[in-house]
Amino acid sequence: MLVHHTLTGPEDAPVLVLGNALGTTTELWREFSLPFRVLRFDHRGHGASAPVAGPCSIEDLAGDVVELLDHLGLQQVYYCGVSLGGMVGMWLAAHTDRISRLALVCTTAWVPDKARLDERISLVRSRGMEAVADTVVSLWFTPACAPAVVQRFRAELLKVDPPTYLACVEAVRGMDLRPDLVKIDVPTVVIAAAQDHATPTELVRYIADELPDSELYVVGDAAHLAVVEAPRTISVILDDHFGNG
Template identity: 85%
Template sequence: MIPHHTLTGPDDAPVLVLGNALGTTTELWREFSLPFRLLRFDHRGHGSSAPVSGPCTIETLAADVVDLLDHLELRQVYYCGVSLGGMVGMWLAAHTDRISRLALVCTTAWHPDKSGWDERIGILRDFGMEPVADTIVSRWFTPAFSPAVVAHFRAELLKVDVPSYIACAEAVRDMDLRPDLVKIDVPTVVIAAAQDHATPPECARHIADELPDSDLYIVGDAAHLAVVEKPRTISVILDGHFGVD
């Protein structure tokens, strides 16, 4: 499946693919102005991408990115992913040769405790997104962050196709990318947020410790969607990482 996407920036600049967190769309990157050709896309059932037609895995979602790269005739790209987008990036870097440099933001290689996912998925199946929206969004941002921005992302979350969200949530719950980490041999930057309770900094440390070529950064005063709370800080890190040939 070719997901909904936008490709913007100088034609002669390297392409940087931006992968979103579960429940978010290309709006996640609206504050970013990086000196690359930016390829933003929506996961299945998010934004303007078609909904899922059945169960999916991280590999399924990664295959969508490969289809997109083939469609745009892009042989190799830089890739930066947040949370679910980072999981997709890890799979791509471990199993394909399409990623030349990688950035992983507020993500994890696995979830040892799946009970929270089971509870969320059960509520979604029975009652839809509204009953879990506040809980989800409260983990995305620190309490003092802009109420207007929080409200915007909550509204965007409510637009996500619920069966697609459930399928993607099951993919996150069930994935275990730990064996794949040693297969990732491209330069990688791993970024965590000090107040991220969804994927705490120890998740990033585990990933960085397993990768043969990686740097680890921990951003303060930010939660799970650190790219929204601290876009300038993360832009500097990404520019330094991807700007090196």
């Protein structure tokens, strides 16, 4: 099954793949205008991508990206991923030769506190996506974020296929990418958000500390979806990082 995707921008420019956070779609990158050929995609069961029955792992989600790259005839790409998208990016960079430069935004290599995800899994199973929407969205944005933006992303979350969402949450809960970090030998920029309570700065910093070739930035006025609240700041960081490729 090929995930939904769009490929836009100059045909002679390097391809930059943008990986979304769990519960979000390509809408995540609405405010970005980058000088690359940009490949956006929706994770399985998200946005316009079809659900896939049964459990999945980070490796399976990364496999969706490899399938997409093969379909488009792309051997090597730049990759930027937020949260779940970053986890997929770490796996791809550690286990394949498809990523030449990497950016990881508000993500983690493992989840130390699994109780929060256990509660989310239980609520979605018993009461559906609506039962977790407000809690999840409260982690995505700071209180200063425009209500219209918050509501737009809440609405997108509620459209995600619940069984696929659960499978993805369980994939995040069960992953441990820490042993893979030393295998990532491509230049990497790691971005944390000072007000991110979903992936606190210390978890993001751990990734930067373990990678052989990385730079760490901390964005101040943003929470978990920092690419939505601080698009200009992050665009500058990404443009500088990938523009030097």
